[in-house]
Amino acid sequence: MALFFQIIGSIVVAIILIIVAIYLFIRIKFKSALELTNSESMTPMVVHLNESYDTEWLQEDGSQELSKALVRLGFEKGKVYDVIGMPDVSLQAFFNEGVSAVLYKYPLVGHWVDMVYLGESGEDVTVTNAVSGSEIDSRPECTKVHLTGASVEDLWQRIQTECEGMSSSDITAENFRAFFETAYQKDMAFIANKGGVTRAEFMRVHRNNPVKISDENLEAAFLETKLQEIEQWHEGIFSAHELEDYEREEIYFIVPETAYSRAFLQYLADYDVIPEEAVASLGDKYLNTPVPQIFSEINNGFSEKLRANHVTSVELPLKAAVFSKPYV
Incomplete structure (x- = not known):
């Protein structure tokens, strides 16, 4: 994720993991209806930039300091945007000699700056002073440099060094x-x-957050996070592709090409494809089995007239097959 997701997306992922770690014991102890897997807590598969009519955040001290530093370096101010799909995330673009700088505001983490360079040969370089994001790996063609807390001047010097000789x-x-x-x-x-x-x-x-959690709860938090991802993918696929009778969403579910098997089995139970009591035993049985194979074997175990039907396969926003249940 070299460009913007390495910062926005990974910060959101980090926040989700911390929230899960803090609150997971409530779900485990009280079996509560606490719903962490909701549209506001999941990182969206697609975002859109709308020109913003609320620019008061640019008058805050943190914004003013970074903005003035960028202008001193020769950056020209661009438009201000709201990131649709990520509530409360705002940004302003700046431009200077082939480099774009992006000034961000997100209430939970404050202000920060990315400097982004895109080369003619596909090079994709980001230098940032954000507090988080280094935990998540980048696309192979991308370079990310984290200088947490560095000045705008330091970012400018570093991106010039990183991109020396590129067109x-x-x-x-x-x-x-x-x-x-x-x-x-x-x-x-x-x-x-x-x-x-x-x-x-x-x-x-x-390791980078201060929450103490037992090994047992850490494993449960990982499972919860992976289940959130599949829910995110489910929503992303159905938002991107129109399916007949999609208003009857409960009949559809996805089989990703790659996923954490225990989370996938819980997802199938949540969509009433398999019984809840089967999740644990199937999780042990299929721990290291590819998800498409897991579902094929499960589906073949149903009576022929009760098997799920393949609806379509998609490549974006991820590689997955879509199935429908013959029974509701």
Whole structure:
């Protein structure tokens, strides 16, 4: 995720993991209806930039300091945007000699700046002073440099060093919005198609937050996070593709090409494809089995007239098959 998702998306992922770690014991102890898997807590598969009519945040001290520093370096101010799909995230674009700088505001983490360079040969370089994001891996073609807390001047010097000798494919005021939205979708597809946040990434996030959690609850938090991802993918697929009778959403479910098997089995139970009591035993049986194979074997175990039917296969926002239940 080199470009914008490495910062916005990974911060949201980190916040989700911390929230899960803090509150998971409530769900475990009280079996409450606490709903962490909701549209506002999940990182969206697609975002859109709308020109913003609320620019009061630019008058805050944190915004003013960073904005003035960018202007001193020769950056020209661009438009201010709201990130639709991420409540409370706002940004302003800046441009200077083939480099785009992005000033962000997100209440939970404050203000920060990305500097982004796009090369003619596909190089994609981001230098940032954000407080989080390094935990999540980037797309192979992307370079990310985290200088947490660094000054705008330090970011400028570092991106010039990183991009020395490259030919720029300019990010301009005219193409910025399309560039941002496209790059974000690529980043999200990269994450999804590798099966979401890996255990190694999850553990890096855990090590970088102050929450103490037992091994048992940490495993449960990982499972909860992976289940949230599948719900996110489910919503992303049905938002991107029109299906006949989609108003009867409860009959449809997805089979991702790659996913954490225990979370996938819980997802199937949540959509009444398999009984809840089967999740634990099937999780042990299929721990290291690819998800499409797991579902094929489960589906073949049903009476022929009760098997789920393949509806379609999709490549975006991730590789997955869509099935419908013959019974509701």
